[in-house]
Amino acid sequence: MRNRYLVLTELFLPTKGGTAVWFDEVYRRLGGKEIHILTAQVPGAAEYDRDHPNSVHRLNLQRVGWLRPESLGMYLRFLVCALRLALTRRFDAIHAGRALPEGLVAWLVARLTLRPVVIYAHGEELTGWGRGNKYKAMCFALRHADRVIANSDFTRDTLIGMGVRPERIVLIHPGVDNERFRPGLPAGDLRARLGLGDSARLILSVGRLSRRKGFDTLIRSLPALRARGVDVHLAIVGIGEDADYLDGVAREAGVAERVHRLGHVPMEDLPRWYNACDVFVLANREIGGDTEGFGMVFLEAAACGKAAIAGRAGGTGSAVLDGVTGLRVDASTGAELVDALARLLDDPPLLESMGQAGLARVRQSLSWQAVAERTRNCLRA
Numbered sequence: 001m002r003n004r005y006l007v008l009t010e011l012f013l014p015t016k017g018g019t020a021v022w023f024d025e026v027y028r029r030l031g032g033k034e035i036h037i038l039t040a041q042v043p044g045a046a047e048y049d050r051d052h053p054n055s056v057h058r059l060n061l062q063r064v065g066w067l068r069p070e071s072l073g074m075y076l077r078f079l080v081c082a083l084r085l086a087l088t089r090r091f092d093a094i095h096a097g098r099a100l101p102e103g104l105v106a107w108l109v110a111r112l113t114l115r116p117v118v119i120y121a122h123g124e125e126l127t128g129w130g131r132g133n134k135y136k137a138m139c140f141a142l143r144h145a146d147r148v149i150a151n152s153d154f155t156r157d158t159l160i161g162m163g164v165r166p167e168r169i170v171l172i173h174p175g176v177d178n179e180r181f182r183p184g185l186p187a188g189d190l191r192a193r194l195g196l197g198d199s200a201r202l203i204l205s206v207g208r209l210s211r212r213k214g215f216d217t218l219i220r221s222l223p224a225l226r227a228r229g230v231d232v233h234l235a236i237v238g239i240g241e242d243a244d245y246l247d248g249v250a251r252e253a254g255v256a257e258r259v260h261r262l263g264h265v266p267m268e269d270l271p272r273w274y275n276a277c278d279v280f281v282l283a284n285r286e287i288g289g290d291t292e293g294f295g296m297v298f299l300e301a302a303a304c305g306k307a308a309i310a311g312r313a314g315g316t317g318s319a320v321l322d323g324v325t326g327l328r329v330d331a332s333t334g335a336e337l338v339d340a341l342a343r344l345l346d347d348p349p350l351l352e353s354m355g356q357a358g359l360a361r362v363r364q365s366l367s368w369q370a371v372a373e374r375t376r377n378c379l380r381a
Contacts, residue, residue, distance in 0.1 A: 003031040004034045005092060006082065006091045009037065009096070010098070011098075014042060015040070036057060040058065040060075041058040041060050061077065071101060078101060078102065086110075093146075095118045097120055099126075099138040100125070120151070123151060124293045126158045127289040139162050149172050150169050150171050150172070152171075170374075177367075200232070201345050202277045202278050203218070204276070204281070205235070205282055206270070206282070207282055208240040213283075217285070219250050219259055222253065222255040230341075232258065239263055246261065274300060278345065279308070280297070283329075306355050306358070307325065307344060308325065309327050321358075326358065
């Protein structure tokens with residue numbers, strides 16, 4: 001039976017980010033043109049949408065500064081277009097990428113057209129709003145959804161604390177493309193580009209350059225590892241507001257020549273960078289309620305056979321199985337991170353066994369096809 005969904009999401013490829021990848025990967029596997037994606041107009045969208053298997057509709061979803069609230073116009077555009085699509089097609093369900101803004105609109109459209117509504121919850125968007133009107137609106141949408149998809153145990157627990165009924169929550173982890181991210185890809189040229197000798201150990205970190213990702217803590221760990229005799233280098237893939245700050249941290253720590261900020265890398269090269277490293281690290285921490293809801297980069301590393309170290313904050317425990325596929329540490333300070341890195345880098349068999357455990361896990365249960373099947377069945381849960 002073909003799936004007929006209306007999917008409301010502000011985040012969709014070619015927009016950068018794990019959430020945009022998630023929705024693209026899942027819905028292209030769930031059906032064809034009978035699945036309609038209502039999303040934001042972004043640079044490169046026309047070319048990207050041209051051969052997309054789903055029907056993609058683009059809207060100008062920019063906030064307007066003189067409106068109160070600034071997002072009012074965006075909500076109205078979402079509502080008008082979503083309602084038009086829902087009234088002219090017989091969808092099985094309305095899916096929303098987040099509680100705000102998409103979830104409120106999806107709930108209203110679903111109720112007007114007598115369809116079930118499913119809202120995704122990612123974790124970080126649940127904890128940073130305080131307890132004001134936006135938080136109350138988010139709680140309303142989530143509590144009144146027929147199903148809420150939680151990406152991690154942390155997110156599920158947060159939702160229950162917000163008053164969402166446990167029986168309406170379906171736990172579905174994000175997935176990974178096991179064909180694109182895989183072991184054995186050639187990476188010697190990447191290491192040579194950084195000037196790494198045979199004895200050098202390479203740490204890789206991937207993500208938006210924002211403070212909660214913990215790149216600064218990771219950089220500051222390098223001198224302590226050097227003092228323990230480890231010939232260590234760090235490669236960072238990503239762009240963001242902290243670029244200049246991180247360069248300054250590297251200079252202050254005296255490791256500028258060992259920190260390689262790669263910026264944005266071509267899509268075909270990212271899996272090779274995972275293959276080039278000895279261990280993957282994202283030293284995430286919570287800052288003012290902003291935290292890591294899951295961490296899809298950990299699955300990308302696992303799919304390439306690499307062990308990972310994660311910060312203990314947020315939902316990383318669903319992405320990195322502590323002591324099995326990697327280690328989780330308190331990344332608010334650097335002491336535990338240094339100890340974890342030294343432990344793994346000094347024990348190649350442990351690194352290898354954790355990497356193989358992560359690889360087996362993603363191949364067994366975290367492929368995008370497996371995630372799509374769980375999504376297809378979520379209204380039956």
